[in-house]
Amino acid sequence: MAKKMVTGNPAIWIDPPGAAMYCPGCQHPVVHRVIADVIEEMGIDGEVICMLGVGCHAFVQVAWNIDMLSCAHGRALDSGTALKRLKPEAIVFTVQGDGDCIAIGAGAFVAAMTRAEKITTIMYNNTNYGTTGGQLAPTTLLGQKTTTTPRGRDASVEGYPAHTAELAATFRGTVYSARGSVHTPANYQRTKKYIKTAFQKQIDGAGYSFVEVLVACPPNWHLPPVECLDRIENELIVEFPLGEFKNEDKII
């Protein structure tokens, strides 16, 4: 059984999968795979409705055989809020990038947590805007060169990296917040557990649940894929520690 999960395609993977749209070494498809496995294992593929943001993550619409809505940039949580309010029996989750969630979508993010929406967000954090050519994101590390910080992110100009999972945990409406990665097999398994827990919180009607996942973006990090894994280990998780920041069974 375990062997099948590792080597086969998840049942909700559309045939043929559209992962070819991603750059070599991109970890977006890895997280797509983790989410797909969780959905399959929980047996909720017929009930989930996914709200996609705008960014490389949104290409998952060619991969998952589930109902999906591709939303305006930064607005997946607004659209998901409305659908969940009208369809409380559906399992509504948003898939967003760091720019989509905590830059242009910060207002929607904060508002959804303020209202304690019973939905789930998986935020892919690659510390830049991949789709548009590697620009500065709120999550860009200090000193990191991007196409709009060619001399490196300077705190006196662009400020400091945004800690989204920690922020999410501060809201009463959030019952679960975690940050994972998929750069080692152990972290892959932990991230899978975080995502499963996040979905379970929604199914239990507990409140808002959030998982941030650190992912490599080799072309915009100007690193070969293997060195991207080192960067995650040695730089990203120093700034963005992994783990659960909040895990409650109900809003307290």
Next chain:
Amino acid sequence: MVERMFVQGNEAVGWGALYGGCEAFFGYPITPQNEVTQWFAREFPERGRVFLQSQSEVASINMLYGAAAGGFRVMTSTSSPGWGLMQETISHCAAAELPCVIVLVQRGGSGAGSIRHSQMDYITATRGGGGGGYKNIVLAPGSVQETHDLMQLSFYLADKYRNPTVVLSDGILGQVQESLETKTIDFGPLEDKDWALKGRDKNKDGKRRLINSAYGVLPLPPYPNYISWLTHIKKKYQEMEDAELRYEAYKAEGADLILVAYGYTSRVSKEAVNMARAKGLNVGLIRPITVWPFPYEIIKEKAALGCKFLVVEDSLGLLLEDVKIAVQGRAEIGLVSILDRHIPTDGGMIMPGRVFEEVQKLL
């Protein structure tokens, strides 16, 4: 069942939506439409329908986008600055073919302008202020009763064409109190929303539904590419334009001068027509009920017969542009505008007497 009441135009929006089968309202406070939002907050939850105050007008319209994708009849209401904020996602709704209703209670502009009435959003309402040159049917009621009736029609048209519909009101029409008869109007059957997101296992064919607004990036069946999708959209807009034109011609037969006005100034204009007729002047009114599609043909025909026109609108002249397009330089066009209000403040109004003065000058 018919219920009779005496209500404001803003409340008639609510009653029309209720009888038109609206299932959810998402809105943000803004003057002068607050009675709309408050009506839904009061009346919807106790009827098992959804009311939610959003954190911004950007959120309101994106809530419509999500709820409409689920196949629900949904609406929002706003005034001019909030209308500006909604434009991007109105364009997305048009592109993703998601039916929804947006009520625009116009106030004075530009900028924060005034919090009182005006008719200064005609261009963005009829042309669309978002990217891409989409089309929305825009209904312009002239009374409390018509606000209620057109609200119901707006939901029907939105579903029929899978497209946003705009109901264009104004601060005067929103605040005025008139008698209203509420009842459900039957516009005929509509197709099932088999395209809506329900969760894959609830779909009739058991296949997933995917809705996006990016046909140039990720084309979806049945459109193999961007241009085939644009061809489909163009055809739909043409069908809307051909089938949904509505206007009222009041004493326009054989008139020497025709007033053109919608919304509150159409009421003022009707009064001016009656004043002119009492003096034996041959004056009529054409009142667009849909400002998109616009009644170009009837105005063009009247112009060809040698008729003059007087546009009456509480702005610097926006409806005027459409009348110019219809007339094509073949007739004289006058304008009674916001500069002709009875007092020079945000509370000033265009009065029938002022319109009548202009009528006399033109004849």
